[in-house]
Amino acid sequence: MKNHLAIVTCFLSFWSLGQTMQLVADRIFDGEGMKEDISIVVEGNRIIYAGPSDEMRIGVDTIVRFENSTLLPGMIEGHSHVLLYPYDQTSWNDQVLKESRSLRAIRGSKMATRNLMAGFTTIRDLGSEGAGYADVGIKRSIAQGIIDGPRMLVAGKAMVATGSYGPKGFHPDFEVPLGAETADGNDVISVTRDQIGKGADFIKVYADYRWGPNGESLPTFSLEELKLIVQTARSSGRDVAAHANSPEAMRRAIMAGVVTIEHGTEATEEILQLMKDRDVGLCPTLAATESIMKYRGWKKGVDEDPGSIVLKKRMFQNALDIGVKIIAGGDVGVFEHGDNVLELELMVEYGMNPLDVLKSVTSVNARTFQLNELGAIKKGFLADIIAVEGDPSTDISNLRNVVFVMKDGVVYRDVRL
Numbered sequence: 315m316k317n318h319l320a321i322v323t324c325f326l327s328f329w330s331l332g333q334t335m336q337l338v339a340d341r342i343f344d345g346e347g348m349k350e351d352i353s354i355v356v357e358g359n360r361i362i363y364a365g366p367s368d369e370m371r372i373g374v375d376t377i378v379r380f381e382n383s384t385l386l387p388g389m390i391e392g393h394s395h396v397l398l399y400p401y402d403q404t405s406w407n408d409q410v411l412k413e414s415r416s417l418r419a420i421r422g423s424k425m426a427t428r429n430l431m432a433g434f435t436t437i438r439d440l441g442s443e444g445a446g447y448a449d450v451g452i453k454r455s456i457a458q459g460i461i462d463g464p465r466m467l468v469a470g471k472a473m474v475a476t477g478s479y480g481p482k483g484f485h486p487d488f489e490v491p492l493g494a495e496t497a498d499g500n501d502v503i504s505v506t507r508d509q510i511g512k513g514a515d516f517i518k519v520y521a522d523y524r525w526g527p528n529g530e531s532l533p534t535f536s537l538e539e540l541k542l543i544v545q546t547a548r549s550s551g552r553d554v555a556a557h558a559n560s561p562e563a564m565r566r567a568i569m570a571g572v573v574t575i576e577h578g579t580e581a582t583e584e585i586l587q588l589m590k591d592r593d594v595g596l597c598p599t600l601a602a603t604e605s606i607m608k609y610r611g612w613k614k615g616v617d618e619d620p621g622s623i624v625l626k627k628r629m630f631q632n633a634l635d636i637g638v639k640i641i642a643g644g645d646v647g648v649f650e651h652g653d654n655v656l657e658l659e660l661m662v663e664y665g666m667n668p669l670d671v672l673k674s675v676t677s678v679n680a681r682t683f684q685l686n687e688l689g690a691i692k693k694g695f696l697a698d699i700i701a702v703e704g705d706p707s708t709d710i711s712n713l714r715n716v717v718f719v720m721k722d723g724v725v726y727r728d729v730r731l
């Protein structure tokens with residue numbers, strides 16, 4: 315182990331010299347399609363060539379060949395929570411109520427590393443779930459090189475309407491810490507600004523929550539409140555992502571101008587059409603739904619699909635038929651960090667073409683999150699590049715066989731060493 319680390323360190327410092335490296339594999343997914351006989355050349359943290367190998371006229375210092383492999387842009391996780399871990403290990407309530415912020419931050423930093431090693435060089439982390447701005451701290455620790463991790467877009471505390479969010483079920487006189495920050499009426503403006511000031515790259519709002527009389531998902535914020543949040547965030551160059559499962563909450567969030575809807579379980583065809591018309595992304599978090607059902611005892615392939623999965627499959631198929639922009643994001647944290655590919659496998663299982671899934675987790679996510687130099691293997695783009703064994707366009711699970719991870723021109727994983 316020690317020797318292995320020494321070689322990696324040596325390799326990394328070699329890279330800091332800014333030499334050129336040529337990457338060659340059987341095939342390359344460049345963010346749009348699968349290509350053969352393509353070479354990539356990286357210098358420093360940039361891709362300086364991506365094109366036919368036989369037309370390359372650049373002298374390189376090193377050539378790295380991957381056998382039976384595919385090169386791809388670093389994957390982009392659309393919906394993560396590094397400050398959460400699977401609820402079958404510790405319930406969400408107990409994570410929020412019983413674990414100190416320092417413990418959560420230290421665990422979260424390890425979880426961030428797992429995302430990177432699984433080939434996800436960027437993650438959009440949608441809320442610290444009661445851990446304040448620990449996500450901002452983790453992001454900065456990565457940027458400063460204190461820990462290894464992906465690029466992070468963070469939401470900070472996230473925003474909920476008073477009375478809607480958990481943890482719940484306590485004596486009414488007992489104030490418990492919540493999983494997000496409350497705001498109502500015009501106060502949503504100051505809370506949005508405060509979250510931005512404290513490091514939020516995205517504003518995450520809960521446009522509905524399970525606070526109906528029978529625990530059903532029903533809208534929380536009014537259309538006017540959502541509009542104020544979006545206008546305030548947009549003014550600072552930031553976008554808003556909305557948690558929404560019920561059609562009315564989705565409609566309000568779409569009309570207010572959010573960039574993505576998270577979950578979307580009960581979306582009607584009319585709502586999906588509205589998303590298509592307004593170019594709003596759907597992040598379906600299929601893996602979270604399946605994982606929660608498994609924690610409740612559902613045995614996939616043995617038991618019948620529970621209602622929430624039947625609903626999700628139908629909604630997802632409708633979204634594909636209508637042509638809604640699909641964001642790849644599993645709500646990882648609800649299930650194991652590092653197992654992010656589970657969402658991509660379920661997208662294929664629920665009817666999406668593997669090549670479209672590859673686009674979703676690279677170029678579509680990049681464009682939607684305004685990451686203009688990521689998500690594609692293209693001259694001038696940042697050198698976030700991974701290699702996996704096999705061809706993920708024929709079997710998406712090959713994305714689990716990560717053999718190489720480069721972020722910003724630095725190699726973090728290379729199983730050949």
Ligand SMILES: [Zn+2]
Pocket residue numbers: 393394395440645
């Ligand atoms: Zn989430």
